[in-house]
Amino acid sequence: MNLDSKxxxxxxxxxxxxxxxxxxxxxxxxxxxxxxxxxGSGLAGGAAAASLAEQGYNVSCFCYQDSPRRAHSIAAQxxxxxxxxxxxDGDSVKRLFYDTVKGGDYRAREANVYRLAEVSADIIDQCxxxxxxxAREYGGYLANRSFGGAxxxxxxxxxxxxxxxxxxxxxxxxxxxxxxxxxxxxxxxxMLDVVKVDGHAKGIIVRNMISGEVSRHxxxxxxxxxxxxGNVFFLSTNAQGCNVTAAYRAHKRGAGFANPCxxxxxxxxxxxxxxxxxxxxxxxxxxxxxxxxxxxxxxDTAKQIREGKLNPNDVxxxxxxxxxxxxxxxxxxxxxxxISSRAAKEACDEGRGVATTGLGVFxxxxxxxxxxxxxxxxxxxxxxFEMYQCITGDNPYETPMMIFPAVHYTMGGLxxxxxxxxxxxxxxxxxxxNFSDHGANRLGASALMQGLADxxxxxxxxxxxxxxxxxxxxxxxxxxDHPAFAEVEADVKGRIEKFMSINGTESPRSFHKRLGNxxxxxxxxxxxxxxxxxxxxxxxxxxKEFWSNLRVVGDADSLNPELERAxxxxxFIEFGELMCRDALMREESCGGHFRVEHxxxxxxxxxxxxxxxxxxxxxxxxxxxxxQLHKEPLIYENVKLVxxxxx
Amino acid sequence: xxxxxxxxxxxxxxxxxxDVGKFVEYQLENISExxxxxxxxxxxxxxxxxxxxxxxxxxxxxxxxxCGMCSMTINGMPHGPENGTTACQLHMRxxxxxxxITIEPWRAKPFPVIKDLVVDRSPLDRIIQSGGFxxxxxxxxxxxNAMPIxxxxxxxAMDAAACIGCGACVxxxxxxxxxxxxxxxxxxxNSLPQGKAEKDRxxxxxxxxxxxxxxxxxxxxxxxxxxCPKGIPLDMIAQLxxxxxxxxxxxxxxxxx
Numbered sequence: 001m002n003l004d005s006k007x008x009x010x011x012x013x014x015x016x017x018x019x020x021x022x023x024x025x026x027x028x029x030x031x032x033x034x035x036x037x038x039x040g041s042g043l044a045g046g047a048a049a050a051s052l053a054e055q056g057y058n059v060s061c062f063c064y065q066d067s068p069r070r071a072h073s074i075a076a077q078x079x080x081x082x083x084x085x086x087x088x089d090g091d092s093v094k095r096l097f098y099d100t101v102k103g104g105d106y107r108a109r110e111a112n113v114y115r116l117a118e119v120s121a122d123i124i125d126q127c128x129x130x131x132x133x134x135a136r137e138y139g140g141y142l143a144n145r146s147f148g149g150a151x152x153x154x155x156x157x158x159x160x161x162x163x164x165x166x167x168x169x170x171x172x173x174x175x176x177x178x179x180x181x182x183x184x185x186x187x188x189x190x191m192l193d194v195v196k197v198d199g200h201a202k203g204i205i206v207r208n209m210i211s212g213e214v215s216r217h218x219x220x221x222x223x224x225x226x227x228x229x230g231n232v233f234f235l236s237t238n239a240q241g242c243n244v245t246a247a248y249r250a251h252k253r254g255a256g257f258a259n260p261c262x263x264x265x266x267x268x269x270x271x272x273x274x275x276x277x278x279x280x281x282x283x284x285x286x287x288x289x290x291x292x293x294x295x296x297x298x299x300d301t302a303k304q305i306r307e308g309k310l311n312p313n314d315v316x317x318x319x320x321x322x323x324x325x326x327x328x329x330x331x332x333x334x335x336x337x338x339i340s341s342r343a344a345k346e347a348c349d350e351g352r353g354v355a356t357t358g359l360g361v362f363x364x365x366x367x368x369x370x371x372x373x374x375x376x377x378x379x380x381x382x383x384x385f386e387m388y389q390c391i392t393g394d395n396p397y398e399t400p401m402m403i404f405p406a407v408h409y410t411m412g413g414l415x416x417x418x419x420x421x422x423x424x425x426x427x428x429x430x431x432x433x434n435f436s437d438h439g440a441n442r443l444g445a446s447a448l449m450q451g452l453a454d455x456x457x458x459x460x461x462x463x464x465x466x467x468x469x470x471x472x473x474x475x476x477x478x479x480x481d482h483p484a485f486a487e488v489e490a491d492v493k494g495r496i497e498k499f500m501s502i503n504g505t506e507s508p509r510s511f512h513k514r515l516g517n518x519x520x521x522x523x524x525x526x527x528x529x530x531x532x533x534x535x536x537x538x539x540x541x542x543x544k545e546f547w548s549n550l551r552v553v554g555d556a557d558s559l560n561p562e563l564e565r566a567x568x569x570x571x572f573i574e575f576g577e578l579m580c581r582d583a584l585m586r587e588e589s590c591g592g593h594f595r596v597e598h599x600x601x602x603x604x605x606x607x608x609x610x611x612x613x614x615x616x617x618x619x620x621x622x623x624x625x626x627x628q629l630h631k632e633p634l635i636y637e638n639v640k641l642v643x644x645x646x647x
Numbered sequence: 648x649x650x651x652x653x654x655x656x657x658x659x660x661x662x663x664x665x666d667v668g669k670f671v672e673y674q675l676e677n678i679s680e681x682x683x684x685x686x687x688x689x690x691x692x693x694x695x696x697x698x699x700x701x702x703x704x705x706x707x708x709x710x711x712x713x714c715g716m717c718s719m720t721i722n723g724m725p726h727g728p729e730n731g732t733t734a735c736q737l738h739m740r741x742x743x744x745x746x747x748i749t750i751e752p753w754r755a756k757p758f759p760v761i762k763d764l765v766v767d768r769s770p771l772d773r774i775i776q777s778g779g780f781x782x783x784x785x786x787x788x789x790x791x792n793a794m795p796i797x798x799x800x801x802x803x804a805m806d807a808a809a810c811i812g813c814g815a816c817v818x819x820x821x822x823x824x825x826x827x828x829x830x831x832x833x834x835x836x837n838s839l840p841q842g843k844a845e846k847d848r849x850x851x852x853x854x855x856x857x858x859x860x861x862x863x864x865x866x867x868x869x870x871x872x873x874x875c876p877k878g879i880p881l882d883m884i885a886q887l888x889x890x891x892x893x894x895x896x897x898x899x900x901x902x903x904x
Contacts (some may be wrong), residue, residue, distance in 0.1 A: 047785070050785070054814075065714070065716060066706060066716065066767075066769070067768065067769070067771070067772050068772075069715070070714040070715060070716050072709060072712050072714070074709065074713050075714065084791070084792075086792060122786075122788070123790065125788035125790055125791045126783065126786075126788045127791075128781075128788065128791040128841070129787070129789070129841055130783045130841070131781040131783075131804070131808075131835065131836050131839050131841050131842050133801050133802075133804040133805040133808050133839070134801070136796060136797075136801040137796050137798065138797075138798050139795060140796050140797050140798070141792050142791055158805060158808075159805060161713065161809065163713075164809075165805075165808060168808065170773070171780060172781065173783070173785075174777045175772065175776040176776070176780040176782065177778055178772075178776050185772075187769065187772075195861040210761055210762075237711075239714060240707055240709075240710060241708050242709055273679070273681040274679050274681060276679050276682045276686050276687075276689075276690060277680070277682070277686060278683070278689055278710065279710045279711075281711050282711075292844070341842060350900055359777050367893050385710070386693065386731075387736070390712075390738065391683075391736070391738065393681075393738070393740055418718075456785040457785065457786075507697075509689070509692075509693060509696075510693070514863070551698065553695075553699060553701050553702070554698050554701045558662075558762065559662060559704050559762045559765060560704075561700075561702065562696065562701075615871060
């Protein structure tokens with residue numbers, strides 16, 4: 001497996017600009033001869049499809065929802081980082097770069113992160129030009145707020161709906177190109193496999209989710225922007241449809257999968273209420289600007305609260321443990337996500353948890369309301385407070401919110417080089433689907449930044465470079481008549497037939513839930529060698545059961561959510577095993593990956609830089625053979641590896 | 648402690664676009680009041696699958712009230728009886744034990760039923776494609792703070808941009824008008840300085856497309872505002888009417904479209 005990262009030569013600050021100069025260009029008149037396939041219509045996919053079409057390429061864009069505007073980027077709440085330094089508080093490209101590398105616990109690729117920080121400012125300009133209604137001050141200039149893991153105020157936001165507004169910006173740009181005929185949009189189409197011709201990605205096989213028709217699509221290259229794999233845990237903050245299928249199918253066709261064990265557990269989600277639950281809801285990290293996180297000092301007090309005998313507002317100051325402020329005084333309630341999540345788990349493990357299940361801590365706005373008045377708090381977080389009340393029935397202005405960590409984002413993904421090209425030539429991967437920028441932990445407000453950086457400012461260059469290298473004579477030469485398409489299409493159809501013909505007794509949803517339980521218990525917030533080995537065995541057993549006892553009702557040639565879920569769960573099961581293998585291999589704790597064997601005396605993550613400063617990239621070897629591990633060494637020339645401290 | 652309830656559901660079942668469709672009754676037991684409405688439907692689905700029947704097809708995705716995918720009329724009201732809420736954010740505590748709940752798809756001619764509760768809302772996308780954008784090619788933007796925008800205008804634009812494109816306004820309107828949807832986008836973009844260059848073109852093109860897609864006219868009934876999960880106000884329609892009238896006059900003297 002070729003893991004040449006293709007990081008350009010030269011000093012960090014000049015890499016991207018010199019690379020842009022050195023990349024191949026395609027003459028504007030020739031661009032219309034090329035056809036680019038983009039899978040996914042979120043921030044990365046939508047922005048890439050729109051930008052490539054603006055340049056003159058023909059684009060086909062696919063999404064499983066009924067409209068590109070519904071991609072799950074839309075649910076991001078808090079904000080987007082950019083090194084604008086509009087607050088004059090010491091921000092710079094270098095500081096955003098440094099914060100992001102440190103936030104990722106020194107497991108990201110320096111050159112990629114620097115480029116991300118560099119283009120971050122352009123993203124804000126671009127979005128404002130598109131009419132994204134960012135929050136503004138009375139003077140008319142853009143407002144900022146703070147997010148975790150940073151000591152400057154660099155987060156731009158649109159109330160609690162930043163992801164929505166950014167996505168609608170990309171959607172508007174995409175819509176314009178659809179209207180002009182430069183982008184052909186395929187809604188309610190699910191990508192089920194990738195087609196390679198002479199080793200290069202030249203097309204995909206999709207299923208029309210309404211008619212059930214399986215069809216072939218050929219292009220000069222393929223861009224995957226298909227999001228993360230958080231739903232492997234069954235319960236997560238992801239949308240119901242989010243899945244790993246496109247990425248995992250590509251993996252099975254030769255794309256290396258990097259760092260699957262890097263999953264982010266977000267500290268501020270609404271606690272689980274019972275076994276009928278289908279998803280977890282995030283409460284934006286921005287709330288930690290004003291809310292104080294605490295648990296009762298004693299297990300006894302916690303018990304009284306759980307049983308409803310004690311109102312949390314009546315808990316005396318001495319009996320409140322503001323554990324983030326206590327443990328991490330310099331970052332306080334804005335400690336990064338991995339650290340805050342573990343601290344909350346620790347409090348609950350000690351029996352000091354609240355909520356009916358004992359799996360919850362408080363996020364309290366009492367002091368902020370006293371200080372700034374309810375009106376100000378309402379202006380800042382009104383919609384989030386309403387959402388909380390709608391879900392829980394509690395009014396957070398009166399009684400403290402309860403929160404608990406939940407799976408939120410996945411830093412791992414398909415391996416890509418500096419050009420965002422996977423180990424399959426001609427297959428590019430953007431946004432959450434790739435692995436490159438966040439290392440072992442993502443800082444708040446960085447996902448939107450990365451998705452849009454990839455979509456607006458990186459892929460439009462690097463895809464052009466690839467097409468230029470292929471030469472204009474190659475444009476449009478591969479068609480769906482090529483035998484490779486027939487072969488892959490037959491595989492896809494065979495798989496669908498298999499799902500429909502098992503005729504067992506258990507629903508796809510039930511298998512999904514069982515898989516989620518295994519990985520959450522054993523590959524969730526705390527992982528151990530023993531637990532992971534058990535998990536791998538359990539998942540293998542589950543896989544056997546799945547393929548012999550699955551029941552899919554309905555038929556394959558009409559809208560069938562059961563069939564859709566069956567396909568996704570089949571891939572999640574195999575992927576879950578890969579994730580556990582990766583977690584087992586990584587004998588250290590870093591970022592979101594916490595191995596109980598590797599911790600300091602005070603319970604902090606203990607990295608092993610001598611042995612694990614690499615990206616772990618897995619190569620698929622066949623269904624009955626263990627995947628092979630490859631390593632891309634991470635070389636730090638500009639940042640000194642130190643123990644990550646937020647104390 | 649957790650309270651549960653037993654329910655009777657009357658659900659619209661329709662195999663495909665051409666099928667006639669009918670209400671089918673189901674009994675559900677032990678639904679937690681903390682469950683969301685869609686989680687209640689998940690339980691129904693599992694129950695149906697267990698019996699070897701096809702579950703009810705319905706659109707849903709984010710389940711946090713922002714993607715706009717969920718679309719069902721509950722007891723005659725799009726997204727159900729609670730104000731300012733999408734179906735996915737509606738919780739069972741707003742219902743009571745023994746209640747009968749009627750669930751049907753969006754009813755509007757431009758939104759044909761695909762299956763059960765799933766409808767085709769692509770006409771809304773086409774309205775946006777005709778003009779619901781501010782042209783700002785990637786790479787061409789000036790510095791974000793180059794042009795101050797008063798907080799008042801930015802807030803107004805944000806109020807309008809909060810639309811999630813679910814189509815409840817159309818489903819609620821006796822005329823199946825898409826005026827509130829179109830007005831929200833027009834108001835968002837026309838109010839910002841960045842959107843001024845294409846203002847007249849946008850107003851004309853979007854209204855023309857809206858009419859062409861078969862949506863009805865607006866007769867100021869106001870059901871749309873009541874059904875909107877994001878509280879888009881009726882005033883925005885007034886804004887659209889003003890902008891459209893101005894654009895028409897200008898277009899008469901100097902065509903913009």
